[in-house]
Every structure is written in C-alpha cells, then in structure tokens.
Amino acid sequence: MATLTVEIVSPEKALWAGEASALIARSSEGNFTILPQHTPTVGDIVSSIVRVETTEGEIAFAVHTGYFQVGPGSEDGETLATVLAGIAERTTEIDVARAQVAKEAAEAQLAGSSKGDQDDSVIYLIALAALERAELRLRAAGLQN
Amino acid sequence: MAGGQERVLRRRIKSVQSTRKITKAMELIAAAQIPRSLARIIANRPYRLGMQRIILEATLGDPAGAAKLLALPEKVDTALVLVITGDRGLSGPYNNATLRAGERLVVKLQREGTQVRLFCVGKKAAAYFRFRGLEVEESFVGFVDRPTFADVQLVASHLAAPYLDGEAQQILMVSMRYLSAGSQAVDVQQLLPLVIPELPVNDQSTKLKGYTEFEPEVEKLLYFLAPRALESEIYSALLEGAASFHTSQQRAMAAATDNADDLGQTLTRVMNRARQDSITTEIMEIVGGAEALRSGK
Numbered sequence: 001m002a003t004l005t006v007e008i009v010s011p012e013k014a015l016w017a018g019e020a021s022a023l024i025a026r027s028s029e030g031n032f033t034i035l036p037q038h039t040p041t042v043g044d045i046v047s048s049i050v051r052v053e054t055t056e057g058e059i060a061f062a063v064h065t066g067y068f069q070v071g072p073g074s075e076d077g078e079t080l081a082t083v084l085a086g087i088a089e090r091t092t093e094i095d096v097a098r099a100q101v102a103k104e105a106a107e108a109q110l111a112g113s114s115k116g117d118q119d120d121s122v123i124y125l126i127a128l129a130a131l132e133r134a135e136l137r138l139r140a141a142g143l144q145n
Numbered sequence: 146m147a148g149g150q151e152r153v154l155r156r157r158i159k160s161v162q163s164t165r166k167i168t169k170a171m172e173l174i175a176a177a178q179i180p181r182s183l184a185r186i187i188a189n190r191p192y193r194l195g196m197q198r199i200i201l202e203a204t205l206g207d208p209a210g211a212a213k214l215l216a217l218p219e220k221v222d223t224a225l226v227l228v229i230t231g232d233r234g235l236s237g238p239y240n241n242a243t244l245r246a247g248e249r250l251v252v253k254l255q256r257e258g259t260q261v262r263l264f265c266v267g268k269k270a271a272a273y274f275r276f277r278g279l280e281v282e283e284s285f286v287g288f289v290d291r292p293t294f295a296d297v298q299l300v301a302s303h304l305a306a307p308y309l310d311g312e313a314q315q316i317l318m319v320s321m322r323y324l325s326a327g328s329q330a331v332d333v334q335q336l337l338p339l340v341i342p343e344l345p346v347n348d349q350s351t352k353l354k355g356y357t358e359f360e361p362e363v364e365k366l367l368y369f370l371a372p373r374a375l376e377s378e379i380y381s382a383l384l385e386g387a388a389s390f391h392t393s394q395q396r397a398m399a400a401a402t403d404n405a406d407d408l409g410q411t412l413t414r415v416m417n418r419a420r421q422d423s424i425t426t427e428i429m430e431i432v433g434g435a436e437a438l439r440s441g442k
Contacts, residue, residue, distance in 0.1 A: 013188040014191050041358045
C-alpha cells in the first residue's frame with residue numbers, strides 16, 4: 001500500500017514525524033501538495049504555514065523558510081517527505097502574546113527607519129524579517145482557533 | 146624545628162584536599178553535562194543528515210550546475226577561518242589541540258599566499274590568537290557550553306556575508322569532532338564552497354540518481370541553500386565541540402582528583418614520619434636529660 005511518512009525537523013529537534021495522507025506547503029514556485037507516490041523532489045519552502053493531513057486531522061506548522069525532500073522511504077511503497085526548517089513551530093505551541101509584542105516592536109522600528117538609508121538597511125531588513133515572522137506566527141495561531 | 150615542618154605539611158595537605166574538592170565537583174558537573182550535550186547532537190542529526198542529502202541529491206541531479214557553485218577557484222585570495230574552542234580552560238587537551246591545529250592551518254594558508262581572516266568562537270581561541278599577534282576579526286563568546294541555533298545564525302551571517310560578496314573564496318572551520326566517548330579528534334572542514342557530503346552508500350538518496358525533480362533548479366537551489374548548509378555544519382560542530390569539551394573536562398578533572406588523592410597520601414605519610422621523628426627526638430631529649438640529672442647526683 002502506498003503510504004506517506006512526513007518528518008518535520010529543525011536543527012534543534014525533530015518536531016514531528018508520522019504517517020500522513022498529504023503534505024501541503026508553499027515553495028518559491030508556488031503552492032504544492034505532496035501525496036503518497038509523489039515523484040522524488042527537492043525544493044525550497046518559503047515562509048508559510050505547512051500543513052500535514054493525518055487520519056487524526058490536520059496538523060499545521062509555521063515554517064520560516066526551509067527545504068524539503070521527497071523520496072522513497074525504507075519500506076516498500078512508502079514515500080518519505082522531509083521538511084527541513086531553520087525555525088519552525090507547531091501552531092498549537094505559538095506564543096501569541098509574544099508574537100504580538102514582536103510585531104509591534106518591528107513595526108515601530110520600520111516606521112522609524114527609511115529604506116533608502118544605507119546604514120539603516122541591515123536594521124531595516126532585520127526588522128522586516130522579524131515582522132514577517134511575527135505575522136506568520138499570528139496567522140498560524142489564528143488558524144488554530 | 147620538627148614542629149615547624151609538621152605544621153607546613155599539615156597546611157599543604159589541607160590545600161591539596163580543598164583543591165581535590167574543587168576538581169571532584171568539576172568532574173561531576175562535567176559528567177552531568179555529557180548526556181545532555183549528546184542528546185543535543187542526536188536531536189540535530191536528522192536535520193544535518195537531511196541537509197546533506199539535499200546537497201548530495203542536487204549535485205547528482207545536475208552535476209554541471211552544481212559544479213559552478215562547488216568548485217574552488219584555482220587561487221584563493223582570501224580565506225575565512227573559524228576556530229571553535231571553549232570559553233573555559235581546565236579541560237585537558239580540548240582547547241590546545243584545536244588551537245594548535247588552527248594555528249598550523251593559518252600558517253599554512255599564509256605561506257601559500259592566502260590572506261586569512263580569522264573568526265573565533267570561545268574565549269580561549271580569541272585570547273590565544275590575539276596573544277600571538279594575529280588579528281581576530283570577530284570573536285563570539287558565551288554560548289559554547291550550550292549553543293542554540295540562534296547563536297549559530299549570528300556566527301554564520303558574519304561568515305556568509307564576505308563570501309557571498311566575493312571578498313573571500315573559501316570558508317574553513319577548525320573544531321573538535323566527537324567520535325565517541327573515548328575519542329575526539331580535531332578536524333579541519335571546508336564549509337564553503339559546499340563539499341559533496343560523504344554519505345553511506347546504502348543511504349536512500351544514492352538510489353534516486355537521475356530522476357529527482359528540483360524546484361527551483363539546482364543552481365538557484367544550491368545558491369540559497371549554501372548559507373543554510375553553513376549554519377547546519379557550524380551548529381553540528383558547536384554541539385560536538387560542547388560534548389568534546391565536557392568529556393575532556395571530565396577526564397582531566399578525574400585525573401586531577403586522582404593526583405590530589407595520591408599527593409595527599411604521600412604528604413600525610415611524610416607528615417606522620419615528621420611527627421614521629423619529633424616525638425622520638427623529644428623522648429630522647431627527656432631521657433637524656435633525666436640520665437644526666439641522675440648521673441650528676
């Protein structure tokens with residue numbers, strides 16, 4: 001039987017691993033869904049919500065950029081999909097209050113600096129990235145409710 | 146005179162015993178840290194392996210495209226060298242072995258006409274190289290015992306920027322690899338350009354040669370993957386470095402405790418003999434005095 005095993009791993013720990021019916025995520029080339037028997041693929045994942053369909057319902061993760069690899073698993077008919085994420089968290093574990101604070105701090109910083117300024121450009125980019133992370137977290141947490 | 150010697154010895158024994166207490170405590174603390182740092186290495190393994198599999202996959206899928214990013218230029222003008230040591234000493238050969246290897250590498254590169262820009266993780270590394278008159282461009286301290294991925298991202302960003310700007314053509318890392326509880330070895334590793342990882346032959350990725358799809362195409366994928374792979378390798382080196390540090394420190398402190406025991410025992414024996422001698426001398430004096438009194442009557 002064709003099965004799909006999904007692994008979500010971050011450098012600090014393996015977040016989740018188990019059998020699933022589908023893996024839904026977004027790469028730089030668009031949204032995609034991985035089903036059992038998917039052809040071997042390697043690609044990137046942009047900052048987005050990665051969803052895993054399991055028999056017990058849907059599990060979602062906020063992934064702040066990463067990579068994925070799909071290939072045959074160790075068992076016959078098994079497809080293994082691995083998601084590698086530098087920073088990732090399960091939507092149920094997101095600290096909404098913290099994300100909200102981070103979002104406001106980033107917004108304040110962005111309002112204070114201008115994009116054209118050379119000295120500010122790194123700070124600007126960092127703040128922009130922080131804002132993006134915070135917004136994704138809030139969006140992912142909202143999905144849960 | 147004998148009483149003075151005895152007092153000196155007693156004081157030394159006390160000092161050896163209090164040193165022993167410290168080394169024993171450090172041994173126990175290091176021993177407690179080992180399993181924790183090993184657990185972190187194990188937790189990191191799937192990520193590191195996954196990263197290596199993707200690189201291998203990409204190089205197999207489009208060797209020509211990958212070669213452009215993986216090739217080392219014929220002449221390396223500037224190399225970035227990252228040396229990873231501990232923040233603290235009293236850890237046996239851990240710091241010194243890494244530092245010596247790092248210094249050898251720097252000297253070798255400089256002899257070949259390569260300009261070296263030095264980056265250090267751990268207080269010991271920065272102090273060592275600065276003392277030897279080498280310029281340390283950036284030094285990162287305070288997290289080597291318990292590195293987090295955020296720390297690593299900071300270190301990696303300092304290394305990746307000059308490389309991506311074309312200011313440097315190669316990034317090398319000197320660190321202690323944790324091979325097993327009994328064996329740790331210093332390793333010099335090239336971080337960028339990416340090195341095709343050596344994975345076990347029966348690893349599943351070697352089975353798929355040729356028909357893997359890439360999105361985006363290999364060249365673009367590897368270009369953006371390179372900084373992530375850099376982070377992954379530095380993180381793994383930091384974790385193994387921390388484990389090596391604790392193992393090395395535990396062993397060094399166990400040896401120091403044993404030595405303190407031996408020294409304490411030797412000193413106690415010398416002291417006992419000195420006390421015995423002084424007692425004997427005293428008795429002889431009393432007896433001699435009594436004898437003299439009696440014969441004087």
